[in-house]
Amino acid sequence: MRITVRVNDREYRLDVEPRRILADVLREDCGLTGTHLGCEHGVCGACTVLVDGAAVRSCLMLAVQCDGGAVRTVEGLAGRDGEPHPLQRAFSAEHALQCGFCTPGFLMAAAGALEADPAVGEDPERVAALAGSGICRCTGYEPIRRAITRAAREWPRPAT
Structure with missing residues (x-):
């Protein structure tokens, strides 16, 4: 087709x-x-x-x-100028990746959730659900949770 x-x-x-x-x-x-x-x-x-x-x-x-x-x-995810996305910066800063195999999936799940509703990052239960949206054999999920929370703080908010 x-x-x-x-x-x-x-x-x-x-x-x-x-x-x-x-x-x-x-x-x-x-x-x-x-x-x-x-x-x-x-x-x-x-x-x-x-x-x-x-x-x-x-x-x-x-x-x-x-x-x-x-x-x-x-x-x-990265900007046209190569500038890392807020999630990419946060994953690096929080050491939320090791081997990197799972990282693209976690980044995209978090990006989709934060783009749909930036308030996701303010709700610990919703962040925990995102951090558990995939399987990571290296880092555990705490650094991933911290990275999503950190990125949410930088996330652009709609004008009110």
């Missing part, structure tokens, strides 16, 4: 098999290898990306489901 999808503000016109998952298309056809495949069952969270602003497990979504949509991967 022929699909058109905007990935990190770049339009891709792709021929994909109807059964191909989004993660494979991002990695193999778009060359965006920051989206990691771990469990391939939607459990580990390493493949989390934003589709039309919502966090999804790209190992469970077919690429054809994104036809006409917008996808943002971890490569799309």
Whole structure:
């Protein structure tokens, strides 16, 4: 099937098999290898990306489901000038990554939540849920929780 999808503000016109998952298309056809495949069952969270602003497990979504949509991967977080995203700065400052395999998924889940509702960062239960949205074998979840809380303090708030 022929699909058109905007990935990190770049339009891709792709021929994909109807059964191909989004993660494979991002990695193999778009060359965006920051989206990691771990469990391939939607459990580990390493493949989390934003589709039309919502966090999804790209190992469970077919690429054809994104036809006409917008996808943002971890490569799309940093500013156009290369300036790290507030979440990237916070993860570094709070030592919320070690091997880095799970990090893109946590970054994208947190970005989706904070973009939808910046107040997420002020609610310890909601932050804990985000910090537990994936599986991390290295850091434990406390540094991830601290990083999300830290990034939320820097997050742009809508004008009131």
